[in-house]
Amino acid sequence: MADLKNDYNKYADIDEDEILKNLTEEQLEELAYELDPDNNMLPAxxxxxxxxxxxxxxxxxxxxxxxxxxxxxxEEKDWEEKVPYNPGQKRGKVYQKKEDKKKDDEKTNGNKKQEEWEDELEGATEEDLVELAGILGLHSMLDQEQYAASQRSVLGDEKIVGLDGERMKFSAVTKASLPKDFAMEPPNTTDVEGSIKKLKANDKELKNLNLNNIKEIKLDVIKEIFAAAGDNTVLESLSMASTGLADKAAAMAAEVIKKNSTLKSMNLESNFITSEGMSILCKALANNTSLTEFRVANQRSMIGSKGEQEYAIMLEKKNKTLLKLGLAFEHAGPRSMAQDALMRNNEAVRTQKSGKK
Structure with missing residues (x-):
């Protein structure tokens, strides 16, 4: 598998336009004959x-x-027929109209039932019914408490049945339980204006800045935050998940990645960054040597196979310090490349720490 990956990688930097420029007219005509443009918008x-x-x-x-x-x-001769033609004689299979099967309209409690299903269910045992419920996915409707209660004995034995022997039995009465009411997460009360002043003043106490879920941040304020973070030499973690960032803000964050050499973690998840902004961030990460964690999942649109390949190649060939990447890969190839590269970076850190000890 590694050899196959290397075979593909050696063609990654090939310039197709340069190859086409050096082809003769006959070679271009032959290439055009071999390629079939699979484009339904073109006429046939x-x-x-x-x-x-x-x-x-x-x-x-x-x-x-x-x-x-x-x-x-x-001018062409007629085909020879296996059965000679005789006037008035029918050849081949004669069509016969099939009789329409009458549907069973018998109703039981307002629901139609077929006789075959009725016969099968009447002779089914409890184990068969439980197995049928599992095939239909009805077991997923039970929570853990209901499932445990359903396996207890009717006689009051609280011992849950084991996996072998009687694992298909559902004997006791199962009661539903009300869902637990969880309190809403409190709003983020971080003082944005005060944080900007601390960033500009290089306040030593401001090492982690969390602005997650603050929706009222305007673009001018976002620009001021990233400008101050780019020149800051104390900040180690910047988190701006679910703050309405778009491609313009992504370009500002890319400048922070290029300038700041002390930032170790950046979180831009759950925003409105498109594939264009993701590409800008990827190019900024290529030459960064301080970030160890970068999260950018759950954006407005998927970056596609081309964008995923760009991130995978960046990790494999250029960035050697990133240890965690919060990005959901939809395609297996780029996902495998990114995982191998992150594993290599983590192994390098582990080897370095063990050597110091």
Whole structure:
């Protein structure tokens, strides 16, 4: 698998435009013949490959074409039939109209039931019914408390049945329990203006800045935050998840990644960054040597296979210090490359620590 990955990687830096410039006219024509543009928006005449180089004999005439086809049909001999034709005799399978099967309209409690299902369910044991419920996915409707109660004995034995022997039995009465009411997460009360002043003053106490879930931050304030964070030499963690950041803010965050050499963690999850902004952030991470954690998952739109490949190549070839990447890869290839690169970076840190000890 590693050899196959290396075979693909050696073609990553090839410039296709440069190769096409050096091809002759005959080679370009041969290449165009081999490639089939799979584009449904093109008409069929432009998608199909040329089948002949014969020049047209003249303008198209529908009547001449029909006369030619009729002449060719009369000149060709009829196919030999296996069964000779006799007038009035029917050949092959004679069509017979099938009788319509009447549906069973018998109703039981307002629901229609088929006789086959009724016969099967009448003779089913408890184990068969439980197994059928598992196949239909009904077991997922029980929570852990209900499932444990359903396996207890009717006689009051609180011992839960084991996995072997009687694991299919549901004997006791199961009662539903009301869902627990969890308190809402308190709002973020961080003073944004005060945090900006501390960033500009390089306050030694401000090492972690958490602005998550603050929706009222305007673009001018965001610009001021990133400008101050770029020049700061104390800040180690900057978290701005779910703050409404878009591509313009992503470009500002990329400048922070390029300038700041003390920042170790950045969180930009659950915002409105598109694939364009994700690409800008990826290019900034390529030359960064201070960040060990970068989270940018759950954005407005998926970055696609091209964007995932860009992040995977950045981790594999350029960034050697990033240890955690919060990004959900949808494709297996880039995901595997990114995991291998992060594992390599973590192993390098572990080896360095063990060498110091």
């Amino acid at each position: 005449s432009e998608r199909m490959r040329p089948q002949t180089k014969k020049a047209p004999t003249g303008e198209f005439s529908r009547q001449k074409l029909l006369d030619f086809l009729e002449k060719k049909a009369k």
